[in-house]
Amino acid sequence: xxxxIDLLWLRPKQVGGTEFYIRNLLDGFLKLEEEFHFILLVSKxxxxxxxxxxxxxxxxxxxxxxxxxxxxxxxxxQFFCQNRLLRxxxxxxxxxxxxxxxxxxxxxxxxxxxxxxxxxxxxxxxxFHEIAYSRLCWWLDVHFSRHIVAISDWVREDIMSRYPVxxxxxxxIYNPITVDAEEAAALPELEEKYQIxxxxxxxxxxxxIPHKNLDTLIEVMREIKVKQIDLPCRLLISGVNxxxxxxxxxxxxxxxxxxxxxxxxxxxxxxxxxxxxxxxAFLFPSVFEGFGMPPIEAMLFGTVVITTKRTCIPExxxxxxxxxxxxxxxxxxxxxMSSPVDRISEVDFSAYDQKRxxxxxxxxxxxxxxx
Numbered sequence: 001x002x003x004x005i006d007l008l009w010l011r012p013k014q015v016g017g018t019e020f021y022i023r024n025l026l027d028g029f030l031k032l033e034e035e036f037h038f039i040l041l042v043s044k045x046x047x048x049x050x051x052x053x054x055x056x057x058x059x060x061x062x063x064x065x066x067x068x069x070x071x072x073x074x075x076x077x078q079f080f081c082q083n084r085l086l087r088x089x090x091x092x093x094x095x096x097x098x099x100x101x102x103x104x105x106x107x108x109x110x111x112x113x114x115x116x117x118x119x120x121x122x123x124x125x126x127x128f129h130e131i132a133y134s135r136l137c138w139w140l141d142v143h144f145s146r147h148i149v150a151i152s153d154w155v156r157e158d159i160m161s162r163y164p165v166x167x168x169x170x171x172x173i174y175n176p177i178t179v180d181a182e183e184a185a186a187l188p189e190l191e192e193k194y195q196i197x198x199x200x201x202x203x204x205x206x207x208x209i210p211h212k213n214l215d216t217l218i219e220v221m222r223e224i225k226v227k228q229i230d231l232p233c234r235l236l237i238s239g240v241n242x243x244x245x246x247x248x249x250x251x252x253x254x255x256x257x258x259x260x261x262x263x264x265x266x267x268x269x270x271x272x273x274x275x276x277x278x279x280x281a282f283l284f285p286s287v288f289e290g291f292g293m294p295p296i297e298a299m300l301f302g303t304v305v306i307t308t309k310r311t312c313i314p315e316x317x318x319x320x321x322x323x324x325x326x327x328x329x330x331x332x333x334x335x336x337m338s339s340p341v342d343r344i345s346e347v348d349f350s351a352y353d354q355k356r357x358x359x360x361x362x363x364x365x366x367x368x369x370x371x
Contacts, residue, residue: 001366002037004062004086006096008078010042011068012049013266016207016240017175017293018115021151022097024176028358030056036362039091041082043068062089075133079103093369099137105144109369112141113149116290117158118211125210138163147368149173149361151291154312173360174316175291177352179300185274194236194262196278201234202337203279203303205272205294206286208237208245208263213285213308213327215244215251220333222255231337232280238264238272276301281340284308287327292316296352304340306333320347 005026010019029038030053038059042050045067053059064085066077083106086094097113119126119134126134141148142163148170150156156172159165190196206212217235224233237248245263252261267275276282282298284307295305295317305321307313314323320343324332350356 001035001369002039002091002093003365003369004039004041004091004094006041006078006082006094006101007046007050008041008043008064008066008068008074008082009098009100010046010050012046014240017291018098020293021115021175021291024178024354025097025358025361026053027178028176028354029059029362031355032358032362034362039089041086041094043074045069075100083108093365095365099134099141101137101140101145103140110145111147111149111365111368112145113151114138114141114155114159114290115151116155116288117162118288118290120162121288122211146371147171147364149364151175152312152315154315155290171364173364174352174357175293176354176357177293177296177300178354179273179276179297180269181273181301183270183273184277185270187274187278190271190274190278194264196234196236198278199280200232201236201279202232202281202283203236203275203298204238204283204285205297206237206239206284208239208241208248210244211286211288212239212244213287214248216285216328216330216333217283218248218251218255218257218261219330220337221257221260223330223334225257225260229334229338231334233260235261235283236264236275236279237262238267238275240266273301276303279303281306281322281337283333283337284313284321285324285327285333286310286313289313289316295321296347296349299344299347300349302344304342304344306336306340318347318351320344 036058039062041062043066047063054061066074082102086108093109095111099114119131123131142165150172153172221235224231276298281304284295287310289311292313298305307321308327309323322336322340324336
């Protein structure tokens, strides 16, 4: 099986959960015993971060004359030049683990992954050109891609409710989730860096964008501080920058919480894992997710999760987290945080097993690319 995997969209440390998803998936492919040849279609500025995959003889790199950081240039190149490059290298099958794709198939069979239809649900958070591009690509996926993968049943139903896609052309495959329990920074390192103690802070991981609802957590911290509620008044927020960063920083300062709320920026796996492990609870206030990996990662470290009942979150957390009914209700957050229930032992973590899910992708690609 020879298939190109389009990674031109990947901007290391800038695309949030989709980067963790594709790296987990690529790592999973390396663990399979089957013979295959995957050609990673990479850009001039992301090839270095992906070069190690070519150490496996079943994987090679094909470098496109494009830079991922130049988003507009990359899109235009993909629209009009990608098919020609693939044909020149005698490649006729291409897996794109996101929704973007060329305007035409051009003799190439494409399989796309749609992670969510965020711009359709929250157009107010996106400029017009992003909405137009997203809608065009979703339409192309539905009408021209050989098959579509949705990352949760909720996303699958959302796509089918908006587009005329036949049920047998869209498959749900969960995101593979891996955490290395041994890869965790020592608690004293965290104590020194962030002035925190074991179980004396709350933690969350999210892109700094509006629907992640981080401003509600900041108001929760303010309520705890002002009313001297018997809960930790310390919150760490990790995640790549987004359009809400300046607003959040201003909100933290205006609420007098510069000593209580810290935006850590991007953290490496060891630090992130330790922050999961030693937190009192993992708070996930998002009101829109296609999957939502951080709550499961937190549970894998034995940390209680408090989150919302919105979109796919109850599905993905198997109804085993603690939930607030109104994501914007500060008082409800505090009530749930005051007496969370630990149901982690009831979670079936095999649902996120890397090798099992990677095999599902492998078998799907093997089947649909032969049709």
